[in-house]
Amino acid sequence: MLAVMVLELYDCDKVILARDLERVVAESPCVFDNTLVVAALDCLHNPDCAPDFVWLCSLCSSMGMHLVAVRGGNAQQRHSALQAGLSCLCSQSPAYSVCEPEHRPTPRTEQQKAFAFHMESCRQEMVPVSRSDHVPPRVISTPVRSGQQVFHTGDLILAQAVSQGAEVLASGNIYAYGPLRGRALAGACGNASARIFCTCFEAEMVSIDGHYKMISPHERHLWKKSVQVQLNGRELSVQPL
Amino acid sequence: MARIIVVTSGKGGVGKTTTSASLASGLAVQGHKCAVVDFDVGLRNLDLVMGCERRVIYDLVNVINGEATLNQALIVDRRTDKLSILPASQTRNKDALTVEGVGRILDGLAETFEFVICDSPAGIEHGALMALYYADEAIVVTNPEVSSVRDSDRILGLLHSRSRRAEQGLDPVREHLLLARYDAARVTKGDMLGIDDVQSVLGIPLLGVVPEDKAVLEASNEGVPVIHFPGSAAGKAYQNAVFRILGKEAPESSLEKPRTGWLKWLLEGSG
Numbered sequence: 001m002l003a004v005m006v007l008e009l010y011d012c013d014k015v016i017l018a019r020d021l022e023r024v025v026a027e028s029p030c031v032f033d034n035t036l037v038v039a040a041l042d043c044l045h046n047p048d049c050a051p052d053f054v055w056l057c058s059l060c061s062s063m064g065m066h067l068v069a070v071r072g073g074n075a076q077q078r079h080s081a082l083q084a085g086l087s088c089l090c091s092q093s094p095a096y097s098v099c100e101p102e103h104r105p106t107p108r109t110e111q112q113k114a115f116a117f118h119m120e121s122c123r124q125e126m127v128p129v130s131r132s133d134h135v136p137p138r139v140i141s142t143p144v145r146s147g148q149q150v151f152h153t154g155d156l157i158l159a160q161a162v163s164q165g166a167e168v169l170a171s172g173n174i175y176a177y178g179p180l181r182g183r184a185l186a187g188a189c190g191n192a193s194a195r196i197f198c199t200c201f202e203a204e205m206v207s208i209d210g211h212y213k214m215i216s217p218h219e220r221h222l223w224k225k226s227v228q229v230q231l232n233g234r235e236l237s238v239q240p241l
Numbered sequence: 242m243a244r245i246i247v248v249t250s251g252k253g254g255v256g257k258t259t260t261s262a263s264l265a266s267g268l269a270v271q272g273h274k275c276a277v278v279d280f281d282v283g284l285r286n287l288d289l290v291m292g293c294e295r296r297v298i299y300d301l302v303n304v305i306n307g308e309a310t311l312n313q314a315l316i317v318d319r320r321t322d323k324l325s326i327l328p329a330s331q332t333r334n335k336d337a338l339t340v341e342g343v344g345r346i347l348d349g350l351a352e353t354f355e356f357v358i359c360d361s362p363a364g365i366e367h368g369a370l371m372a373l374y375y376a377d378e379a380i381v382v383t384n385p386e387v388s389s390v391r392d393s394d395r396i397l398g399l400l401h402s403r404s405r406r407a408e409q410g411l412d413p414v415r416e417h418l419l420l421a422r423y424d425a426a427r428v429t430k431g432d433m434l435g436i437d438d439v440q441s442v443l444g445i446p447l448l449g450v451v452p453e454d455k456a457v458l459e460a461s462n463e464g465v466p467v468i469h470f471p472g473s474a475a476g477k478a479y480q481n482a483v484f485r486i487l488g489k490e491a492p493e494s495s496l497e498k499p500r501t502g503w504l505k506w507l508l509e510g511s512g
């Protein structure tokens with residue numbers, strides 16, 4: 001099960017969001033580093049406002065977080081989220097759909113927060129709204145260098161090397177045709193059947209559906225070999241191809 | 242069309258300024274009008290290596306702020322008049338560089354020079370980003386050690402995502418690897434990475450291999466770029482790199498033959 005950070009948006013004013021988010025992250029940077037974030041739209045003070053998701057994505061990534069999906073929201077908001085490359089998830093189940101009292105929308109005062117953060121394990125509810133929507137794979141034909149991150153909702157195809165210190169994430173499978181030296185996370189939004197295939201295995205870490213494995217010297221017999229990584233129950237297995 | 246070439250590395254002290262000074266001098270000696278710009282605002286080293294520190298009146302930041310014209314700030318090299326130096330300011334910090342201001346300077350230089358060499362500061366922050374933003378080509382200076390290779394990889398990522406060419410969806414920045422301070426004996430002992438180790442990580446074409454050479458320090462103490470010492474190993478390596486930048490054949494020095502280690506070397510019985 002994968003833990004995600006839910007960013008419950010109350011306000012979509014960029015200045016306020018950026019300011020408050022920076023403050024919260026600065027207080028405890030480690031908590032937010034490299035987390036997957038879902039933006040929940042159910043509690044917006046103005047349910048019809050139009051958040052700028054492209055901007056929000058880059059804001060999050062500048063703070064080390066990966067915004068991967070929105071939850072709830074109206075048709076227009078979901079459309080613009082899709083355009084920004086995000087997944088759209090169902091609203092929370094009815095039992096939870098009423099905002100908790102402290103979160104209930106009220107007119108904003110100066111002190112009021114623009115958002116709230118909480119952790120959730122996302123498996124059950126991270127069901128893409130329309131599974132029939134076919135998402136084409138994303139092909140990255142340049143090397144993914146140290147410090148770079150690539151995320152795709154769907155399958156991710158890497159035609160060149162993924163460097164040590166780089167990170168590739170996909171909600172689906174990952175296929176790496178160059179050396180895979182960085183971190184690879186498949187099924188990153190909850191998908192136990194996702195796999196990682198690579199032709200030259202030198203990864204620092206692999207993860208499927210939130211189960212991760214740091215690559216230790218025990219795996220050295222697989223070093224630079226063609227391998228596939230899959231989840232057997234709760235156990236990650238790395239097998240030669 | 243001027244070629245704007247950034248000399249960059251991520252890691253500090255790997256030989257960017259040494260390389261900028263020698264390549265710019267070498268290109269000028271070959272008859273190409275060349276400007277070399279010190280982007281290391283706050284430190285200012287290039288003028289020392291070029292031996293023109295006493296002639297600095299105005300600097301890059303003065304020109305950006307409109308306190309001097311480009312022509313007032315450019316210093317013509319004593320050895321070849323095809324080469325001009327635009328020094329960095331010692332009293333400001335790197336925030337004085339703006340995308341717009343740097344753009345104006347480089348446009349101005351591109352009108353009269355064939356090559357504009359940008360000597361980047363270390364790091365991956367604002368100063369380094371300003372130096373690489375307008376580049377058409379990048380010479381990534383790397384020492385054969387793990388941390389330097391990692392930082393070069395990082396810089397290559399920035400060239401791919403944060404340069405003007407990346408932002409505007411133009412042809413990507415052309416990348417060249419310059420391996421500096423290469424010590425064949427230490428590679429053989431296994432203390433240092435070999436050429437092919439570095440290349441397998443970075444995966445970009447090799448422009449040259451500059452050996453570790455005492456002549457570099459002696460030259461920079463004299464304020465003469467090492468390429469002006471054709472008898473030195475480093476000077477020769479830079480000269481070959483200049484030929485390659487100009488698209489000419491350059492003899493492959495013995496260093497540049499990829500070596501997989503002494504064992505294989507012995508087995509194959511060749512040198």
Ligand SMILES: Nc1ncnc2c1ncn2[C@@H]1O[C@H](COP(=O)(O)OP(=O)(O)OP(=O)(O)O)[C@@H](O)[C@H]1O
Pocket residue numbers: 250252253254255256257258259260281286361362363421422423451452453454455457458461475
């Ligand atoms: N090939 C070489 N052989 C021996 N010494 C060298 C060589 N190249 C550079 N050096 C020495 O390494 C030091 C750093 O070189 P240089 O100033 O060119 O690096 P830099 O990358 O510009 O540093 P910075 O990041 O501080 O700007 C200097 O003392 C220089 O003399």
Ligand SMILES: [Mg+2]
Pocket residue numbers: 257258259281286360361362
């Ligand atoms: Mg320097």
